[in-house]
Amino acid sequence: MKLSITVIGTGRMGSALAGSLLQSGYPTTVWNRTRQKTDPLARLGAIAASSVEEAVNAGEIIIVNVSDYEATKALLHSDAIASAIRGKLIVELTSGTPSGAREAAEWCTKHGANYLDGAIMATSDYIGTDAGTILLAGPREAFDTNRDVFRALGGNVQHVGEEPGRANALDSALLAIMWGVLFGTLHAIAVSQAEEIELGELARQWSATAPVIDGLVTDLIKRTSAGRFASDNETLSSISAHHGAMQHLLELMQFRGIDRSIVDGYDAIFKRAIAAGHLHDDFAALSHFLATGKQHAFDASH
Numbered sequence: 001m002k003l004s005i006t007v008i009g010t011g012r013m014g015s016a017l018a019g020s021l022l023q024s025g026y027p028t029t030v031w032n033r034t035r036q037k038t039d040p041l042a043r044l045g046a047i048a049a050s051s052v053e054e055a056v057n058a059g060e061i062i063i064v065n066v067s068d069y070e071a072t073k074a075l076l077h078s079d080a081i082a083s084a085i086r087g088k089l090i091v092e093l094t095s096g097t098p099s100g101a102r103e104a105a106e107w108c109t110k111h112g113a114n115y116l117d118g119a120i121m122a123t124s125d126y127i128g129t130d131a132g133t134i135l136l137a138g139p140r141e142a143f144d145t146n147r148d149v150f151r152a153l154g155g156n157v158q159h160v161g162e163e164p165g166r167a168n169a170l171d172s173a174l175l176a177i178m179w180g181v182l183f184g185t186l187h188a189i190a191v192s193q194a195e196e197i198e199l200g201e202l203a204r205q206w207s208a209t210a211p212v213i214d215g216l217v218t219d220l221i222k223r224t225s226a227g228r229f230a231s232d233n234e235t236l237s238s239i240s241a242h243h244g245a246m247q248h249l250l251e252l253m254q255f256r257g258i259d260r261s262i263v264d265g266y267d268a269i270f271k272r273a274i275a276a277g278h279l280h281d282d283f284a285a286l287s288h289f290l291a292t293g294k295q296h297a298f299d300a301s302h
């Protein structure tokens with residue numbers, strides 16, 4: 001007999017989560033603030049609860065997927081829900097901060113519920129597929145016991161640690177890479193359009209360049225974790241080479257009237273490192289120049 005699952009929040013992502021559970025044969029109850037959004041799921045066999053309390057009472061596992069933790073709090077933080085969650089597993093898949101996850105874990109455990117906090121590293125079309133990645137943090141046992149349920153949500157659902165903030169922290173770290181690439185792409189489009197390069201050509205050249213950049217990202221993480229900040233015979237490119245090349249982009253953007261606020265921010269990091277004597281170090285040495293407080297001096301040769 002499969003566990004009964006409740007999904008609270010059936011927006012774009014919540015609907016995909018509930019749809020995958022239904023497809024895998026889990027008895028699924030759904031609740032959404034705007035009730036009509038549960039209609040397609042009801043047609044697939046979900047029970048549409050008429051209140052959050054009814055929804056929580058119906059499931060052994062309660063998956064929450066609303067816009068943010070403030071919305072979750074507004075829905076769950078009442079005496080009625082606090083007693084309804086006792087003995088259940090709450091899986092919060094709403095995006096949030098590590099401290100938001102810790103606070104939610106504390107509230108749930110205080111009221112006798114088990115708690116896993118998750119970060120969905122995918123768009124809704126990946127949910128239920130082998131490539132669907134969801135990171136979950138919290139008690140390992142709660143994860144292991146319910147692996148089958150999580151498998152229904154995606155083929156790559158991973159436990160990333162017991163500390164409840166861990167999944168959200170990883171989420172923010174990975175999204176920092178994503179936005180670096182997406183905003184970089186906006187700049188590339190602006191430069192291409194200003195220089196009358198057809199965007200199809202940009203797409204073709206990106207395909208050829210992407211593996212090089214992928215290699216640089218992997219190398220940067222590897223070198224930073226090994227503390228190899230000085231240039232050596234495996235250095236792919238030094239601060240000096242990157243900084244020099246970036247001046248051409250800055251000049252072109254200035255000439256074409258393209259907003260430079262983001263790239264000027266990159267340049268400020270370069271300048272702090274160069275002023276501190278790191279012009280010829282590996283690009284990884286820049287990781288020491290991101291702190292907004294007092295800079296700590298470091299010696300790249302160690």
Ligand SMILES: NC(=O)c1ccc[n+]([C@@H]2O[C@H](COP(=O)([O-])OP(=O)(O)OC[C@H]3O[C@@H](n4cnc5c(N)ncnc54)[C@H](OP(=O)(O)O)[C@@H]3O)[C@@H](O)[C@H]2O)c1
Nearest residue numbers: 009010011012013014033034066067071094095120123124
């Ligand atoms: N979409 C993605 O690709 C994706 C990927 C990774 C993570 N996520 C995360 O998943 C979460 C949901 O995203 P989504 O794309 O599904 O967004 P969405 O389509 O805009 O859905 C938002 C959901 O939150 C509900 N909601 C918002 N404020 C509420 C409140 N005060 N009280 C009750 N319900 C409230 C909405 O209810 P109504 O229908 O009544 O407005 C709706 O069910 C977000 O935290 C998002 O960051 C999404």
